[in-house]
Amino acid sequence: MVFWILLVWLGFSFPAMAKAAGEVIAEVDGIAIMSEEVEKPLASQLSKLEEQIYNLKRQRVEALINEKLLAKEAIKRGVSPSALLDIEVTSKVSLVTEQEIDKFYQENKAQLQNEESSLRDQIRVHLQSQKLSGKREEFLKSLRSQAKVVINLKPPPVLRVSVSSDGAPFKGPANASVTTRVLGLSLPFLPASASNSRSA
Numbered sequence: 001m002v003f004w005i006l007l008v009w010l011g012f013s014f015p016a017m018a019k020a021a022g023e024v025i026a027e028v029d030g031i032a033i034m035s036e037e038v039e040k041p042l043a044s045q046l047s048k049l050e051e052q053i054y055n056l057k058r059q060r061v062e063a064l065i066n067e068k069l070l071a072k073e074a075i076k077r078g079v080s081p082s083a084l085l086d087i088e089v090t091s092k093v094s095l096v097t098e099q100e101i102d103k104f105y106q107e108n109k110a111q112l113q114n115e116e117s118s119l120r121d122q123i124r125v126h127l128q129s130q131k132l133s134g135k136r137e138e139f140l141k142s143l144r145s146q147a148k149v150v151i152n153l154k155p156p157p158v159l160r161v162s163v164s165s166d167g168a169p170f171k172g173p174a175n176a177s178v179t180t181r182v183l184g185l186s187l188p189f190l191p192a193s194a195s196n197s198r199s200a
Helices: 002-021 035-039 043-077 081-088 098-108 116-145 192-199
Strands: 024-028 031-034 178-182 185-189
Touching: 024 035, 031 035, 043 081, 043 116, 081 116, 098 116
Parallel strands: none
Antiparallel strands: 024 031, 178 185
């Protein structure tokens, strides 16, 4: 009886132990390739990709929130969302002046390739677009402040990498304390062995 209980226990606990040790994602002639063998060397790249995926999702969530806020306010006022934007954004943005174009050109002429006269229309469009975007963001912020918005999208976990200094070149004894100066403050840091002995 004990044998069967032990066998059943091992049968249930073995997959959990294997999962903890890592998942087998491939085999070559019976030799397993574990997930950590693939993921550990790619950790930095995978972390960047996860961050990009999160940012894309976050941008889409923000766009959908704005759409919902605009639609709700438009229904409340009895107009379409585009008419609401015309009322609250487009009609309240002044046209770009010649002085604003001159100022922009003077501030950015080192980066601009062509003569001012050939760029004036492009600068005008750019500045007008900036004004409209700013006013739109301001309006959306005001709508958002009046609504209850909850975002449940979770950011990816922070990549933590352990760095070994074994074999790295250094000067002085390995157990020397280090002092870091930040804005005139001195903060002493003791090596791990010294701080462990102090806390013990």
